[in-house]
Amino acid sequence: MLLDSAIPISFSYFISTVSMIYAQYLSQDMPEPAIDLKYPGLALFLLGIAGNFYHHVLLSKLRIKDDKGYKIPKGGLFGLVICPHYLFEIIGFCGVSLIAQTVYSLSFTLGTTLYLIGRSSATKKWYLSKFENFPREIKTLIPYIF
Template sequence: MLWPAILSFVYPPPASVLMTVVAVISTAGVANAGLSEIRGSHLKYSKFWNVSSPCKMEMARVSSWTGMLVLYVPAFLVGAASFWAFPSGDGGLRFLLLRSALTLHFLKRVLEVLLIHKFSGFMAVDSMCSISLSYSVFTATSIYTQHISRGLPDPIIDLTYPGLALFAIGMAGNFYHHLILSRLRSQRSEKEYTIPRGGLFDYVTCPHYLFEIIDFMGISLISQTVYSFAFTIATTIYLMGRSYATRRWYLAKFDDFPRDVKALFPFVY
């Protein structure tokens, strides 16, 4: 009874061994990274470069600005290239909206790196490569899985437009809270951290992560494939771990950090 209920929301998984293997490996890797964050083994960028890297001077590294660009540019190029690889009329409205959402998601992140964020310090090359590969594989696999789902039975419940609404909310909320962080850094020394205030920062440590989850959930509803939902769940686990570690970092660094401010979900977690 469970599988027919699931199929009312998603396309049947396409009969592709390669896509199944890629989906399992990528989603498991992202979810495991989140559990590692909780255990104290962090991807080495931002404030956690110092926390998790006792031998950081011996590690291959790039500036944070360069690292962040490398995180997002390849995935953006994959999304943009899909409009050349698959003509605009190929696959219908859902396919067009999915490719557009993925491309816009990573274009926004690239533009934020270039125009909004303030950076200091470095990023470890191994972390940069693993995150960049994860985003690129997610983008390519999502698009290709949607492409080969043509001809399969459509989900009984069409979630395309609720997905678009969530995607827009996630993009706007994520940008707004990134803007707050950027303005906060511009008022202080580039290497000095302070407690963020304003927006949902008064309730959770990482509201930008919360809206990123909403963004990815919107993409999943647009796509309605098993892979997109699985990756969104894995991303949620990762961002839960990262936000938990971030809250723990603030509690250790600032004696006046509000104890009632949660990590990711207001009043809950």
């Protein structure tokens, strides 16, 4: 990843994390939610982190040393969606929203989801323009649906 992309993305995650922690702090004196969603949220978060990591490992293995060419990713859910790492990132943020149960965490998750939908749509268009043999049945973000 280029440094000019990594810095703003890292800064964005840092600011969002700090804001989410502050929102939790502000909600300390409020009544607890009627339904405790910490454990389902933790399960979703762990699934999201693991799936995201796995698909990033697959992406990292695409290029062998000194290889500058682009390739179509294979393995994992890459045969079903163009950006499974984005799908799992969204799942992880849904888990965080269930754990936190604040308006801020929900807003952040919705914003991130919309952003990643746009990124995966652009990625699919790019792959279709660069590879004649790119499978057209591969969905953008959600297997078999979108």
